[in-house]
Amino acid sequence: MSEAEQKMSEEQMMAKAYDPAEVEKKWYAAWESRGYFHAGDAPVEGKTPYTIVIPPPNVTGQLTMGHVLNNTLQDILIRFEKLRGRDCCWLPGTDHAGIATQTKVEAALRKEENLTRYDLGRERFLERVWAWKEKYGGKIIRQLRTLGCSCDWERERFTMDAGLSEAVQECFIRLYNRGLIYKGHRIINWCPKSRTALSDEEVIYKEERGHLWHFRYPYADGSGYVVVATTRPETMMGDTAVAVNPTDERYTDKVGKKLILPIVGREIELVADDYVEKDFGTGAVKITPAHDPNDYELGLRHGLEVINIMNDDGTMNELAGAEFAGMDRYACRKAVVAKMEELGFLDHIEDYTHQVGYSERGDVPVEPRLSDQWFVRMGPLAEPALRAVEEGRIRFYPERWVKTYRHWMENIKDWCISRQLWWGHRIPAYTCAECGELVVSKTAPSACPKCGCARMVQEEDVLDTWFSSWLWPFSTFGWPQDTEALRKFYPTQSLVTGPDIIFFWVARMIMAGLEFMGDIPFRDVYFTSIIRDDKGRKMSKSLNNSPDPLDVIAEYGADALRFTIIYIAPIGQDIKYANKMCEIGRNFANKIWNVVRFRQSKGATSADWATLDGLTAADLRPDDQWIIASLNDTVREATEELASFRFNDVSKTLYDFIWNKFCDWYLESCKPVFGGSESEREATVLRVFDYCLATFLRLLHPVMPFVTDELYHQMGFCAEDDSIMRASWPVCLSAETLAALGADAQAEALCDARNTLISNVRAVRSSYNIPNSRALEMVIAPSDAASEAFLRRDVTTLQSFLNCSSLEIRSGSKPEGPCATAVSDMATAIIPLAGIIDFAAERARLGKQEAELTKYIDSVARKLSNEKFVSKAPAAVVEAERQKQAEAEQKLARVREQLVAFAEG
RNA sequence: GGGCGCCUAGCUCAGUUGGUCAGAGCAUUUGGUUUACACCCAAAAGGUCGUGGGUUCGAGCCCCCCGGCGCCCACCA
Numbered sequence: 001m002s003e004a005e006q007k008m009s010e011e012q013m014m015a016k017a018y019d020p021a022e023v024e025k026k027w028y029a030a031w032e033s034r035g036y037f038h039a040g041d042a043p044v045e046g047k048t049p050y051t052i053v054i055p056p057p058n059v060t061g062q063l064t065m066g067h068v069l070n071n072t073l074q075d076i077l078i079r080f081e082k083l084r085g086r087d088c089c090w091l092p093g094t095d096h097a098g099i100a101t102q103t104k105v106e107a108a109l110r111k112e113e114n115l116t117r118y119d120l121g122r123e124r125f126l127e128r129v130w131a132w133k134e135k136y137g138g139k140i141i142r143q144l145r146t147l148g149c150s151c152d153w154e155r156e157r158f159t160m161d162a163g164l165s166e167a168v169q170e171c172f173i174r175l176y177n178r179g180l181i182y183k184g185h186r187i188i189n190w191c192p193k194s195r196t197a198l199s200d201e202e203v204i205y206k207e208e209r210g211h212l213w214h215f216r217y218p219y220a221d222g223s224g225y226v227v228v229a230t231t232r233p234e235t236m237m238g239d240t241a242v243a244v245n246p247t248d249e250r251y252t253d254k255v256g257k258k259l260i261l262p263i264v265g266r267e268i269e270l271v272a273d274d275y276v277e278k279d280f281g282t283g284a285v286k287i288t289p290a291h292d293p294n295d296y297e298l299g300l301r302h303g304l305e306v307i308n309i310m311n312d313d314g315t316m317n318e319l320a321g322a323e324f325a326g327m328d329r330y331a332c333r334k335a336v337v338a339k340m341e342e343l344g345f346l347d348h349i350e351d352y353t354h355q356v357g358y359s360e361r362g363d364v365p366v367e368p369r370l371s372d373q374w375f376v377r378m379g380p381l382a383e384p385a386l387r388a389v390e391e392g393r394i395r396f397y398p399e400r401w402v403k404t405y406r407h408w409m410e411n412i413k414d415w416c417i418s419r420q421l422w423w424g425h426r427i428p429a430y431t432c433a434e435c436g437e438l439v440v441s442k443t444a445p446s447a448c449p450k451c452g453c454a455r456m457v458q459e460e461d462v463l464d465t466w467f468s469s470w471l472w473p474f475s476t477f478g479w480p481q482d483t484e485a486l487r488k489f490y491p492t493q494s495l496v497t498g499p500d501i502i503f504f505w506v507a508r509m510i511m512a513g514l515e516f517m518g519d520i521p522f523r524d525v526y527f528t529s530i531i532r533d534d535k536g537r538k539m540s541k542s543l544n545n546s547p548d549p550l551d552v553i554a555e556y557g558a559d560a561l562r563f564t565i566i567y568i569a570p571i572g573q574d575i576k577y578a579n580k581m582c583e584i585g586r587n588f589a590n591k592i593w594n595v596v597r598f599r600q601s602k603g604a605t606s607a608d609w610a611t612l613d614g615l616t617a618a619d620l621r622p623d624d625q626w627i628i629a630s631l632n633d634t635v636r637e638a639t640e641e642l643a644s645f646r647f648n649d650v651s652k653t654l655y656d657f658i659w660n661k662f663c664d665w666y667l668e669s670c671k672p673v674f675g676g677s678e679s680e681r682e683a684t685v686l687r688v689f690d691y692c693l694a695t696f697l698r699l700l701h702p703v704m705p706f707v708t709d710e711l712y713h714q715m716g717f718c719a720e721d722d723s724i725m726r727a728s729w730p731v732c733l734s735a736e737t738l739a740a741l742g743a744d745a746q747a748e749a750l751c752d753a754r755n756t757l758i759s760n761v762r763a764v765r766s767s768y769n770i771p772n773s774r775a776l777e778m779v780i781a782p783s784d785a786a787s788e789a790f791l792r793r794d795v796t797t798l799q800s801f802l803n804c805s806s807l808e809i810r811s812g813s814k815p816e817g818p819c820a821t822a823v824s825d826m827a828t829a830i831i832p833l834a835g836i837i838d839f840a841a842e843r844a845r846l847g848k849q850e851a852e853l854t855k856y857i858d859s860v861a862r863k864l865s866n867e868k869f870v871s872k873a874p875a876a877v878v879e880a881e882r883q884k885q886a887e888a889e890q891k892l893a894r895v896r897e898q899l900v901a902f903a904e905g
Numbered sequence: 906g907g908g909c910g911c912c913u914a915g916c917u918c919a920g921u922u923g924g925u926c927a928g929a930g931c932a933u934u935u936g937g938u939u940u941a942c943a944c945c946c947a948a949a950a951g952g953u954c955g956u957g958g959g960u961u962c963g964a965g966c967c968c969c970c971c972g973g974c975g976c977c978c979a980c981c982a
């Protein structure tokens with residue numbers, strides 16, 4: 001071969017190591033441009049639809065490791081079902097994420113232009129948010145492509161698209177007309193940073209070490225004082241009573257007396273109410289109806305005055321008194337305590353650890369605030385939604401989340417849906433400025449239906465982000481219109497999401513689906529793991545411990561990341577992740593790459609790689625039968641595992657088959673055939689090899705889409721302009737077919753036993769530091785006739801595995817001269833090692849084996865001599881034990897034979 | 906105050922319905938340029954499955970107690 005020719009052939013050859021970057025780019029572009037991801041609106045003859053709607057990430061978000069896990073799982077399901085022949089649709093999109101997005105844009109505005117949203121005004125501010133969305137909004141969607149997600153991009157939706165906005169209005173109006181939406185004057189959770197109401201779910205409780213301040217409130221008649229305990233001194237200017245338990249004897253005769261509220265000087269009453277716990281603090285609690293939900297309720301019962309002393313940004317207003325007005329609530333707390341101390345009303349201070357509610361997005365303590373808000377009455381919606389899960393019409397994986405769901409559903413509270421934000425769906429309600437008449441309508445009424453005036457003013461508030469998300473499974477397909485797509489794709493099949501949004505989203509989608517579509521929104525809900533760093537900390541921006549998935553993909557490849565994350569993510573457990581773990585996936589991809597590289601050095605792909613039709617047991621070697629049986633097991637297991645969301649298991653099943661069975665044993669067994677002179681046999685083995693390859697590439701495709709498609713093409717299993725994506729999922733061979741091929745469980749067991757024999761010989765080599773590359777003379781003494789027959793069937797392969805210069809198979813062989821021996825179930829291997837053998841070491845090794853066997857036989861014998869075991873255990877179990885005993889004893893006898901031989905030698 | 910999850914080899918974890926179930930990967934040790942792969946091959950060492958009870962012929966696997974870790978829910982100021 002000339003230098004030029006050699007260079008040319010090297011270029012044609014596959015690279016030694018798999019390089020994912022080019023391959024991933026090439027195939028993703030091809031898949032997308034060829035429309036493989038798209039499902040049409042019209043039903044496809046003979047194909048059942050399979051639908052997943054993506055949990056829409058925040059439009060301003062960036063891909064995190066959590067998204068990687070979540071979306072990889074969805075992609076696996078979609079690709080799996082597509083191969084299984086279903087008409088798959090994975091609908092992608094983003095969420096406008098009201099508070100999160102508005103907060104982000106406001107922060108940028110402040111930083112870059114030193115402006116607030118109020119400086120711009122509502123309209124101009126919203127223009128800025130839309131501009132921001134256009135600029136940064138596509139990022140996470142592009143990142144999903146890098147991961148390989150087969151989303152139907154033609155169906156991409158945004159929660160503030162025109163259609164989805166109409167759905168929100170429709171939903172609001174329907175619920176209003178059913179009496180399930182109402183406007184109420186209540187204490188809600190208020191975020192002073194975002195200056196909006198929040199739902200209960202948006203409040204995160206954090207344990208905080210604070211104080212319990214004990215204040216003296218003097219009686220108006222000068223007869224001493226009562227001590228009240230509080231964690232919030234700054235609210236005392238809003239106190240309108242002090243309450244005690246009616247059965248508290250310490251205060252029985254004091255109830256009804258007047259107290260002077262210190263600092264303020266206002267007179268307040270000592271009231272009795274069951275709400276107060278006698279045993280906590282002093283048994284007397286200051287009552288601030290405007291700033292505590294319990295106090296508010298108590299205030300209603302006792303007709304107390306409500307004094308709001310705070311502004312919406314958490315500063316004090318003039319009702320708090322001139323000396324505190326304008327102060328931040330925490331500055332005010334200090335000032336009040338100082339003042340009380342100065343005035344002699346501070347009794348004492350205790351350390352006190354308690355839970356403080358924080359705004360999820362603003363990350364500041366929430367303020368209970370009395371205001372007018374819109375609410376959804378949840379009880380009637382929750383009831384059927386709970387039943388759907390209880391009755392198993394919707395299934396949760398892992399199932400234990402049902403309990404969490406039930407608990408929430410059974411204790412559900414009304415949902416505060418109005419937000420004092422600008423970014424979001426504006427509430428479709430109008431109030432008459434003249435007569436106060438309220439009209440709920442998609443469009444502004446031209447005149448008040450009651451008084452006829454034209455001054456109808458729309459609500460300023462927008463709706464909670466989740467008020468659009470809960471419609472996602474059907475609003476995205478055109479609801480409230482009765483579209484073809486909606487009829488085809490709803491209900492969807494699987495939902496993959498984190499358990500952290502079970503209340504925010506999953507539960508509410510079930511309620512909305514049943515309410516508006518009259519059907520469940522999805523059948524199966526898979527709750528993913530939470531990804532932590534290798535120290536077990538939750539990945540977060542502030543800790544800076546969250547790797548950028550795009551960096552990981554650049555370093556290891558998307559397939560490697562996908563495989564690794566599935567491989568290390570057990571169902572329902574948190575997972576610890578470090579980038580280095582991606583070596584598992586990278587190495588695996590490389591392994592498969594090299595299988596094809598090896599295969600290609602052996603000539604063209606078999607013409608009839610697609611099936612094993614026409615082959616009979618007589619055509620096949622034991623190793624061929626073994627790999628066919630094993631592959632068949634793998635097809636069955638992988639299918640079951642994917643169908644039951646056991647992603648972690650499927651990654652291990654495929655890894656084990658491909659690496660530990662196909663590469664380590666089958667491929668090695670092929671080498672002597674490929675180098676040999678039997679061309680017919682070679683053709684058959686190549687065909688089995690190709691059949692396995694084509695099968696496991698398809699099995700692996702949902703998890704590792706890129707490398708599998710590349711290799712599928714390399715092998716010519718599909719045309720250049722086609723794809724593994726359009727292939728069909730492997731099916732199990734029938735028992736008859738397997739029997740005809742001699743690829744049954746018995747064949748598998750025999751080959752396994754032979755492999756154990758080979759491993760044992762290798763262990764002997766290793767113990768004498770004899771490299772596997774050094775050929776040795778060997779004698780194999782089969783333990784019985786069946787073993788002997790099996791070993792004689794394919795001496796070529798056996799000899800190749802053992803790497804022996806000469807191989808004699810003769811039952812009853814005894815070592816002659818200096819030999820090492822390896823005793824396994826199938827046979828005893830005798831290896832002459834003149835000059836190397838160490839008799840003492842050999843005796844020690846066999847002695848150890850003898851001891852282990854003796855111990856084992858004892859334990860089995862104990863079991864079998866236990867009458868209770870024999871009488872109570874199932875017959876099959878007892879029989880299996882007897883079998884084990886017999887086998888072990890036979891093996892022990894052979895070990896002892898060797899020992900005797902050594903003793904003589 | 907309730908509820909849930911976890912505690913298996915040095916590390917990260919598998920162990921479906923109780924009957925070799927004591928496993929994998931990484932790390933470690935030893936040997937290795939065999940017809941793909943050092944992102945590799947062969948072999949070895951390593952755990953009384955958190956503690957203590959119980960059920961059972963038999964328990965990582967079922968039940969109870971205790972101890973650690975974590976999460977969720979809950980209006981004692």
